[in-house]
Amino acid sequence: MTLGVRGAVFDGEGRLFLVKHSYTPGWYLPGGGVEPGETVEEALKRELMEEGGIAATQPPELFGVYLNRALSRRDHVAFFVCRHWRRERTPNIPNMEIVDSGFFPPADLPLGVTEATRRRIAEMGGTPHSPYW
Numbered sequence: 001m002t003l004g005v006r007g008a009v010f011d012g013e014g015r016l017f018l019v020k021h022s023y024t025p026g027w028y029l030p031g032g033g034v035e036p037g038e039t040v041e042e043a044l045k046r047e048l049m050e051e052g053g054i055a056a057t058q059p060p061e062l063f064g065v066y067l068n069r070a071l072s073r074r075d076h077v078a079f080f081v082c083r084h085w086r087r088e089r090t091p092n093i094p095n096m097e098i099v100d101s102g103f104f105p106p107a108d109l110p111l112g113v114t115e116a117t118r119r120r121i122a123e124m125g126g127t128p129h130s131p132y133w
Contacts, residue, residue, distance in 0.1 A: 001074045005044040006031035008063070008124060009054055009082045015103035016121065018113065019051050022099050026114040030054075030101075031077075040078040048082065051098055053091050058084035063124070068133035070116075077133045079120060 006029040009017040018027045030051040034043040041059065048054040060080035068075040093101060104110055106121050116133050123129050 003034045004077045005040050007044050007080045007082050011103050015105050017103050019098050020100040026112045044080050053087050053089035054085050055088045056082050056085050066133035
């Protein structure tokens, strides 16, 4: 089984942090794989720092765990919501992994936001949860 994390980071204006990777098209919630010996929360905190210079100041809330059938029959994603954070640094973008990032109003997302990202945003707004990423 493989395990990944993604996080919905909201700023004080209710905007959502999204990233655009160098290796795949589209805008995504920040995140990545859980490394051996890491908890899901540690992995999320590491990914938020790597991709956005973002440090959680309170524990992120687990929103759901999803089966990512698009990747394999054994891949799962733990999805968190992070409302309490600070920016410790502004990443140099573009870099090897992230070519763009920013905060966007959920009602006015950039072109190319992935369907999975759109589904998670809808679920946070009250749409019934799906078990699938």
